[in-house]
Amino acid sequence: MDDDTATLDGQFVEFAKLYDNKRDGTTITLYRSDYWLRQAKVLDDRHVTMTDTGLCWWKFEKTEITYDEWYEILTDLCVAKGLEQEAVEILLTNCGLPGSTPVVVPQYRDFFDSYKSKSKLVF
Numbered sequence: 114m115d116d117d118t119a120t121l122d123g124q125f126v127e128f129a130k131l132y133d134n135k136r137d138g139t140t141i142t143l144y145r146s147d148y149w150l151r152q153a154k155v156l157d158d159r160h161v162t163m164t165d166t167g168l169c170w171w172k173f174e175k176t177e178i179t180y181d182e183w184y185e186i187l188t189d190l191c192v193a194k195g196l197e198q199e200a201v202e203i204l205l206t207n208c209g210l211p212g213s214t215p216v217v218v219p220q221y222r223d224f225f226d227s228y229k230s231k232s233k234l235v236f
Contacts (some may be wrong), residue, residue: 131212
């Protein structure tokens with residue numbers, strides 16, 4: 114799939130299969146959706162966080178959702194965070210196939226790697 118021919122629903126299928134080619138791409142998990150948002154540089158852990166996506170996600174109370182449900186979540190996220198949905202959709206469509214650019218998914222313990230005691234902080 115070239116960036117020229119990429120579509121949002123086509124990207125959904127590709128990211129829904131992330132790390133598991135046996136999946137059919139009709140449903141996506143929260144992890145895979147967050148990975149896609151992170152690769153598209155929408156999920157940045159500053160303005161848009163995994164908590165934000167999780168809160169929108171659990172509206173459906175399911176571990177996997179369809180494209181239409183995911184699109185509704187994307188709309189909710191854009192409204193909640195004040196993002197222009199059309200611009201976000203362009204980023205998601207043109208971010209490339211899964212894994213085409215490096216994506217760092219932060220792990221819990223990574224947040225403590227940069228810890229500094231109060232006595233060493235410079236104000």
